[in-house]
Amino acid sequence: MHNVIELFKKHSRLLFISLLIIIIILFSWYYSKNYRKTQIYWDEQFNQHGLKEQECLNSIQYLNKNYNCYILLALLKSIQHEINQQNFYKAEQQLYWAKMHTKDKNLKSLINLRLARVQIQSNKLNNALKTLDLITSTGWVSIAEDLRGDILVKQGDIKSARKVYHKALSSSVSKFSQYLLHIKINNLSS
CATH class of the missing domain: 1.25.40.10 (Tetratricopeptide repeat domain)
Known part of the structure; x- marks a missing residue:
């Protein structure tokens, strides 16, 4: 038990940095996976439903009034x-x-x-x-x-x-x- 405590004292910075890097990698992986899922979902929604004719007409009218x-x-x-x-x-x-x-x-x-x-x-x-x-x-x-x-x-x-x-x-x-x-x-x- 005493050896384990000495090991932690001796390499505490290395352990802390390693743990921090692992946590960052896990969070990055989790959020990139969710981002890809969301992007795929919205692409599918747009491709399935597209723009309806009335939405296009409304958009064109908006563009003509509020151009920038x-x-x-x-x-x-x-x-x-x-x-x-x-x-x-x-x-x-x-x-x-x-x-x-x-x-x-x-x-x-x-x-x-x-x-x-x-x-x-x-x-x-x-x-x-x-x-x-x-x-x-x-x-x-x-x-x-x-x-x-x-x-x-x-x-x-x-x-x-x-x-x-x-x-x-x-x-x-x-x-x-x-x-x-x-x-x-x-x-x-x-």
């Missing part, structure tokens, strides 16, 4: 849901509305980029190219040119795609984007 940038971001989330449901026409219409109702240059560039991607999914390649022409913000040009190159490849214009990829490469800041653009350039047939 946060509502626009919520609309972008709604558009993402439409895209996941393969409802490209509705997503395109919502993106046009969002584009008309924003004044922020970066948000407008983001919306135009998403609109171009939806138009590509709808196989409206010429419309997508026109939409990409509207992106002039410095930080977005590289991404727009990358997407323009993808459209040109899809149209079969390899020579123009190569030029556009090189233009995107010269204006790209991200090392990862540069790496992907090099891969795209190398994969183009001569």
Whole structure:
């Protein structure tokens, strides 16, 4: 018994820290498990019930009356849901509305980029190219040119795609984007 008490006295800090770490791990595991369950539940609820038509009409009326940038971001989330449901026409219409109702240059560039991607999914390649022409913000040009190159490849214009990829490469800041653009350039047939 005396040896056990000495052992506890000698290693009390180590025991305390070990016990604390075990408690933290258990609490973290418990809360992350509950968070995942809650997230799965709400995803299932949203996918099962979706938005009813009257709720959509009420939301649109609310958006028209109370527009601000946060509502626009919520609309972008709604558009993402439409895209996941393969409802490209509705997503395109919502993106046009969002584009008309924003004044922020970066948000407008983001919306135009998403609109171009939806138009590509709808196989409206010429419309997508026109939409990409509207992106002039410095930080977005590289991404727009990358997407323009993808459209040109899809149209079969390899020579123009190569030029556009090189233009995107010269204006790209991200090392990862540069790496992907090099891969795209190398994969183009001569």
